[in-house]
Each structure stands twice: as structure tokens, then as C-alpha cells.
Amino acid sequence: MPPVTFNIWRGGAEGGEFKEYRTEVTEGMVVLDAVHQIQAESANDLAVRWNCKAGKCGSCSAEINGKPRLMCMTRMSDLPVNQPVRIEPMQAFPSIKDLVTDVSWNFEVKKRLKRFKPRKPDAPDGSWRFAQADTDRVQEFRKCIECFLCQDVCHVLRDHHKHEEFIGPRFFVYSAALEMHPLDEEDRLEDLKRANGIGYCNITKCCTKVCPEHITITDNAIIPLKERVVDRFYDPVRMLLRVIGG
Amino acid sequence: MSSIQLFRPRAFGETSRRDIWWIQPLAVFLGFSAFIVYSTWAAFQNAHYTFGPYLSPFYSPEIFGDSHHALFGPKPGWWPGWLPFSPAFLILWAPAGFRFTCYYYRGAYYKAFWADPPNCAVGEPRKSYWGENSFPLIMQNIHRYFFYLAFAFIVILAYDAWKGMWFEDPATGATSFGIGIGTLVLIVNVLLLGSYTLGCHSLRHLVGGRFDHLSARPGRMKAYHCVSCLNRKHMLWAWLSLFWVGFTDVYVRLCSMGIWTDWRIL
Ligand code: SF4
Ligand code: SF4
Ligand code: FES
Ligand code: FES
Numbered sequence: 001m002p003p004v005t006f007n008i009w010r011g012g013a014e015g016g017e018f019k020e021y022r023t024e025v026t027e028g029m030v031v032l033d034a035v036h037q038i039q040a041e042s043a044n045d046l047a048v049r050w051n052c053k054a055g056k057c058g059s060c061s062a063e064i065n066g067k068p069r070l071m072c073m074t075r076m077s078d079l080p081v082n083q084p085v086r087i088e089p090m091q092a093f094p095s096i097k098d099l100v101t102d103v104s105w106n107f108e109v110k111k112r113l114k115r116f117k118p119r120k121p122d123a124p125d126g127s128w129r130f131a132q133a134d135t136d137r138v139q140e141f142r143k144c145i146e147c148f149l150c151q152d153v154c155h156v157l158r159d160h161h162k163h164e165e166f167i168g169p170r171f172f173v174y175s176a177a178l179e180m181h182p183l184d185e186e187d188r189l190e191d192l193k194r195a196n197g198i199g200y201c202n203i204t205k206c207c208t209k210v211c212p213e214h215i216t217i218t219d220n221a222i223i224p225l226k227e228r229v230v231d232r233f234y235d236p237v238r239m240l241l242r243v244i245g246g
Numbered sequence: 247m248s249s250i251q252l253f254r255p256r257a258f259g260e261t262s263r264r265d266i267w268w269i270q271p272l273a274v275f276l277g278f279s280a281f282i283v284y285s286t287w288a289a290f291q292n293a294h295y296t297f298g299p300y301l302s303p304f305y306s307p308e309i310f311g312d313s314h315h316a317l318f319g320p321k322p323g324w325w326p327g328w329l330p331f332s333p334a335f336l337i338l339w340a341p342a343g344f345r346f347t348c349y350y351y352r353g354a355y356y357k358a359f360w361a362d363p364p365n366c367a368v369g370e371p372r373k374s375y376w377g378e379n380s381f382p383l384i385m386q387n388i389h390r391y392f393f394y395l396a397f398a399f400i401v402i403l404a405y406d407a408w409k410g411m412w413f414e415d416p417a418t419g420a421t422s423f424g425i426g427i428g429t430l431v432l433i434v435n436v437l438l439l440g441s442y443t444l445g446c447h448s449l450r451h452l453v454g455g456r457f458d459h460l461s462a463r464p465g466r467m468k469a470y471h472c473v474s475c476l477n478r479k480h481m482l483w484a485w486l487s488l489f490w491v492g493f494t495d496v497y498v499r500l501c502s503m504g505i506w507t508d509w510r511i512l
């Protein structure tokens with residue numbers, strides 16, 4: 001197989017550019033392998049973050065031919081190699097160096113969100129009882145590996161930089177996992193509407209499309225939360241009933 | 247985040263994507279535009295909306311109008327003379343509002359008609375952004391009320407399909423059971439519209455999604471699973487039902503104009 005050309009973004013917070021590299025691609029290689037090979041052969045100082053190479057740690061997020069993806073889960077055989085493969089860092093977060101971005105904003109957001117608040121234990125030994133059927137719905141959300149690809153593709157963050165007012169799809173998934181949990185007693189609706197900016201989501205489903213864990217982010221987490229927010233803040237009949245009912 | 251240097255947002259249409267990303271929003275744009283143009287034209291016609299026992303879904307229920315389907319007789323006297331009249335004007339706002347505020351359609355037309363974004367990971371034309379967080383789009387939260395109306399329409403259209411099975415003998419005036427191609431068109435119409443309407447996200451929430459302890463409510467649990475099942479293919483139902491409701495009007499119209507023949511099966 002002839003060598004494949006890669007255009008890899010090199011630079012940091014002050015700016016950067018695409019540099020061209022060529023390397024041999026062999027059977028079974030993923031994009032992360034190719035990047036490591038380039039690092040070994042011709043760019044020893046190329047910065048790339050990775051850890052598990054198994055699609056589970058969420059470290060190797062980048063944009064491959066314009067699509068947010070995990071480098072370790074993108075097979076070279078699935079990419080057209082008759083033209084250069086373009087690899088660049090996530091666009092919704094500040095650059096550190098080359099393919100590595102600073103995703104710490106996400107951890108700050110998570111600290112702000114209300115924690116899990118279970119009701120009092122059901123049994124004297126401090127344990128709870130609940131039906132499996134009631135947690136089936138939130139199980140999907142727990143697959144999240146915090147790769148932040150959904151945050152990266154969401155135009156509210158990526159293009160409009162609403163990082164102060166909008167927590168992004170990853171944290172709607174997190175909020176949904178807690179809010180819909182049968183044991184949880186916390187009330188997050190006020191926060192979702194105001195501080196967390198759920199109204200900014202305009203249901204493009206881009207987050208759902210890029211999630212490597214195939215979490216149905218928009219349909220199963222965001223829209224159901226939006227509907228709960230409607231119950232509380234926008235449905236006139238429900239609001240009236242609440243006033244009458246005290 | 248303002249203190250941190252982010253990448254420059256991409257310019258309108260700028261992207262590293264290699265696929266033909268504009269095809270999908272373009273198809274949505276053309277599909278919706280074609281439907282809007284046709285349905286508006288059809289609503290203005292105020293003619294050829296019935297044929298035999300069939301009534302076009304664009305004109306059902308016919309609250310006032312000239313056909314034998316009209317519930318309260320012809321155009322009311324209070325209707326302003328300068329305002330064009332069509333039975334379709336009285337009702338079409340409800341299904342139109344239902345589709346306009348539908349979660350699937352919202353995501354689709356924000357992309358196709360407003361380029362917000364043009365497609366995923368493609369640069370946008372405008373810097374400012376309010377989303378559905380403030381007026382006017384905050385009004386989309388009214389969707390569940392359109393659902394209630396749309397549900398009533400399903401019942402009415404099912405009744406129309408039933409009436410489409412009873413043909414009048416022109417000689418005797420007696421009605422007898424029968425099935426024409428038009429009957430099947432009306433039945434498919436109500437099935438597709440039903441599958442779209444009953445897969446609505448608001449309904450999914452109302453029947454069960456709003457409860458965290460669904461297992462304590464077995465009836466709701468079943469209903470929630472049924473709605474979720476339709477909801478998984480909500481986009482597909484949205485498009486099929488949109489196409490078919492337009493086709494149903496075309497069918498009745500062309501039969502009424504004598505261009506198509508309505509073959510009787512039974
Ligand atoms: S569906 Fe909402 S949260 Fe997901 S990418 Fe689109 S705007 Fe962002
Ligand atoms: S929801 Fe999916 S895309 Fe978003 S951070 Fe979790 S695993 Fe990644
Ligand atoms: S290296 Fe862990 S997800 Fe790719
Ligand atoms: S969400 Fe599409 S019809 Fe309600």
C-alpha cells in the first residue's frame with residue numbers, strides 16, 4: 001500500500017497551521033496508530049492525548065475529516081485515503097498543543113451541578129428497593145465516557161461560545177441520569193431552565209450523531225428534560241393547577 | 247470562558263467535512279418548500295376537495311363549506327367579504343402548528359431554512375444566537391397543546407376513512423359498503439398520521455415520561471413503551487405522513503376533476 005498523506009493541525013493557543021505528513025498504513029490500523037507512527041517517524045514533538053486505545057477512556061477525541069470522533073475507534077480502512085486525511089483538535093475547547101485541548105471547563109461545569117440526592121433508605125440496614133424497570137431508562141446515560149465529542153459538535157458551544165450560560169449535551173445526559181432516577185429527590189428544573197440554559201439547545205441532534213457510546217442524547221435525555229421544564233414553566237394549565245392545588 | 251482563547255468560529259459554510267453535508271439540509275428545504283407551496287395552493291382552491299364519499303384531509307373537518315361533508319352549512323354570513331374563504335383556512339392552522347412545533351421538524355428546519363447550523367460542524371452565517379431560550383422560539387414550548395388538537399384530527403380522519411367505505415348509488419340514493427382505491431388512500435393516510443402523532447415527544451412525556459416510578463403504574467408503563475416505539479422512528483413517520491397527506495389531497499382532487507378514475511375493489 002502506498003503511503004497515506006495526513007494533514008495534522010500543529011500549534012497552540014496563539015495559533016497554528018496544518019502540516020503535511022506521510023506514513024505507511026497497514027491492515028487493522030486506526031487513526032491513533034497512524035498518528036503515533038507519524039510521531040515516531042517524523043514529528044517527535046507532536047502532542048496527542050490517549051490512554052486506553054479501546055474507546056473507553058474518552059481521551060483521544062479529535063476531528064477527523066471534519067467529524068468529531070475518537071481517534072482510537074476510527075479505522076483507517078473506513079477513510080478515503082486517495083486524499084489527505086485531515087486531523088485537528090476539538091474546536092469547542094481552548095488549544096493546549098497540537099491535537100490536545102483543555103477540556104477542564106467540563107469538570108468545572110460538573111462541579112456546579114446538583115448531586116444525586118437519594119430518598120431516605122427503605123430498609124433499616126440503609127439499603128433501598130426499586131424496580132429495575134424504573135432504572136432501565138437511565139442506564140443508557142451511564143455509558144458516557146466523557147469524551148466531550150458531543151460538547152465539541154454542539155454549535156451552541158462550538159460556534160456561539162455560550163460556555164457561561166449553557167452546560168452542553170454531556171451534562172444534560174448527566175442531569176437526566178440523576179433527575180429521572182427513581183431514588184433521586186433533588187429538583188433540577190429551575191437550574192436546567194436558567195443557569196444550565198437548556199433552552200439554547202435547538203434539537204439539531206448533532207450530539208447524538210457523534211456519541212461513540214450511541215447514547216440517544218437528544219431524544220432520550222434533552223427532549224424529556226425540556227418537557228419537564230415545560231411542565232414547570234410554560235404549560236399554563238399545569239401552572240394554574242399548581243396555584244389552585246397550592 | 248471569556249478569559250480563555252478559543253478557536254475562531256468558522257465562517258458560514260466553512261468546514262473540514264469531506265462528505266456532501268449540504269445534501270441533507272437541501273433535501274429538507276426542497277421537501278418542506280414543495281409541501282408548503284402545494285398545501286397553500288390547495289387550501290386556496292376551495293374546489294375539488296371531495297369525490298364521492300371521500301373528503302380531502304386538507305379540508306377535514308369541513309366546518310363551513312359547500313360540500314355534503316360540511317358540518318354547519320355553507321360559508322357563514324359573518325365572514326368578511328374581502329377575505330378569501332376556504333374551509334381549509336379554518337382548520338389547517340392546527341396540523342400546521344403541530345408540525346411547526348414538532349421537535350423533529352424544529353431541528354430539521356433550523357438547519358435547512360435558518361442555517362443554525364447549516365449542518366453539524368459547519369460554520370454559521372450569524373454570530374448572535376438565542377435558540378429557544380427567548381422570544382420568539384420560546385413559543386415552541388406550546389407543542390403539547392398542538393398535540394391535543396392533532397389527536398382530535400386523527401379521530402376525525404379515521405371517521406373520514408370509515409365514511410370512505412360507504413358509497414351512494416346515484417340512481418337510488420342508497421348507500422352500500424365498498425372499497426375503492428380512494429378508501430385505501432384515506433386509510434393509509436390515517437395510519438401514517440396516527441403513527442406520526444402517537445410518536446410525539448410531548449405525548450411520550452405526558453403518558454409516562456414525566457414519572458420516575460413507572461413500574462407502579464403498569465398501564466402508563468405500557469403506553470410509554472408503545473409511544474417510545476413509534477417515537478424511535480419519528481422522523482420517518484413525519485416524512486411518510488407528510489408526503490401521504492399531500493398525496494391524499496392530490497388523489498381526491500384529480501378524481502374530482504375527472505383526471506383520475508377511482509377504481510372500485512369491492
Ligand atoms: S441537539 Fe442540542 S445539545 Fe445536541 S448538539 Fe444540537 S443544540 Fe447541541
Ligand atoms: S454523551 Fe457520548 S459524546 Fe457526550 S461525552 Fe458522553 S460518551 Fe462522549
Ligand atoms: S484512547 Fe481511550 S478512548 Fe481513545
Ligand atoms: S415531537 Fe414531533 S409531533 Fe410532537
